[in-house]
Amino acid sequence: MSSLLQDLLNLNLSESTDKIIAEYVWIGGSGIDLRSKARTLTGPITDPSQLPKWNYDGSSTGQAPGEDSEVILYPQAIFKDPFRRGNNILVMCDAYTPAGEPIPTNKRHNAAKIFSHPDVAAEVPWFGIEQEYTLLKKEVKWPVGWPTGGYPGPQGPYYCGIGADKAFGRDIVDAHYKACLYAGINISGINGEVMPGQWEFQVGPAVGISAGDELWIARYILERITEIAGVVLSFDPKPIEGDWNGAGAHTNYSTKSMREDGGYEIIKKAIEKLGLRHKEHIAAYGEGNERRLTGKHETADINTFKWGVANRGASIRVGRDTEKEGKGYFEDRRPASNMDPYVVTSMVAETTLLGDH
């Protein structure tokens, strides 16, 4: 890129104006497509309550008819903009009709209700989400680093691997890591995955509704970075058929009671409640998950609910530390990479804290 263009992109406006740019981000009609647009405001802005509502053309995103197209954006969480920097911000929003009703694809609204239920709030639910994703070449839907018209060597060398023949796309992963930390997201780590061209980042621990907000903005930042890098981001749970791992969004979870002495018993009771609602959870854990949850490639079969300590072939895995200390957290390994974190986190909280069994 021309350095002249770079100079303009890097202009530090706080030297010449108190105006800031706010990029409003929302989830589109498919439930996994992210959209955004920017507006100028007077800064600095430190809290979502200082931000005005906005609106967008829902008829262009499959969320409203053309003759009544306005969908209203409510700002819910603010992050620093790693692309524009300065005092500029990213704003995670959810979508409502002009009458104030959440539109059907707005899963945050219901999640926020669950998280503000006194029984849930009292338990301070923590979430750590392991987001897996695949990088695809732009011109052909084939993973980066894979030979055109062919396959790389079988899985084995790639998990946490290094080297030009084992790690494909690390620049994107590392740029994303720093960008998220800059933005104020609780990104806790990254690693190369078992399938070459596949990576993972983790967000957490995050409390309640913020887990969903932070994961969606982390996904947005990731897609902006892949856009810059000229590669395509895929959250498909089984991007390549055959002896290749799928992509999940394992959700680690604990409540106050689970983190205290005697917590292991609470954990076992919670897992039992999840076992009784396996079908309902699976239905909400991401489209296409049946191609991924086969019982092979470190998954449990989609129709089976089983849990175990240190068992990566289980639906729920409890870490050895948790077993040893008698308290801690557990990992729901069922969600697909394209799950909606608002849905999954609130459902796990609802089933384990608000269910009656």
Added chain:
Amino acid sequence: MSPLLSDLINLNLSETTEKIIAEYTLSGPIKDPSKLPKWNYDGSSTGQAPGEDSEVILYPQAVFRDPFRRGNNIIVMCDAYTPAGEPIPTNKRHCAAKVFSHPDVVSEEPWYGIEQEYTLLQKDVKWPVGWPTGGYPGPQGPYYCGVGADKAFGRDIVDAHYKACLYAGINISGVNGEVMPGQWEFQVGPAVGISAGDELWIARYILERITEIAGVALSFDPKPIQGDWNGAGAHCNYSTKSMRKEGGYEIIKMAIEKLANKHKEHIAAYGEGNERRLTGKHETADINTFKWGVANRGASVRVGRDTEKEGKGYFEDRRPASNMDPYVVTSMIAETTILGK
């Protein structure tokens, strides 16, 4: 580009001299157009004067900070006159300025917000950036406000333009990716009266300078690609003092009625080639039809739900094409709604 060349372009002259560059060299700093000398150019090279009497005089009208040269350097928006002091035929600003200085218009403080759409084209073929050579991208749907290398083409230009305009002092209020891939929009406003036209023209100038740097071509054609692809418009949001006050919604409805009665005259002045764009499809109203509605993107004039709810506000004239002259459109709307009977 060579780093040496880049260093020279970025020399901060204010450390060594009081001279500034205003696309010519003067003593600076200068913020007020009245402090700038008139100038002239060869009108026979721009189709604005005959060869044997080619001088056209430039009157400085608005000053902005130069985002390319930075320091104390400026960009000056001008309009053009004959040596005898008459506006040349292509000078639409002069007449607009007259409309905007009419006391009835001045007292109504007309505000404008213009949504400028534009398409980025590859430099060597007249085909949008990001589109495969000899083919088409997937159908419209994923691109509006989209993110990702397969959905957003040319964001660097858009973001560089946003900051450059804010730096220059233009009231740029936002940007978004548009429905057709390779098409984008920026909004200028709210701007009062004649400044809406000045700011939009300078924003267009800055945009074309940036696409020049990026090696892509800028198009304001209202229907760059035939078929099931959106056109490009310059929707014009408008309000007067009375519309912004209690009871303003009634004033708005009366204004819309006046616009309806002069639909043909407005359409004739709203940009060349608009008939290829205003088909009744792709979020437009048919060019021969005038209709208005709340939240209706298929109408000629759209009123926002907020305005309806609060009983005051503004409305959006969706008819102007992306290649419209903002001096013409803004002054015509003011004239029809405030000075018309």
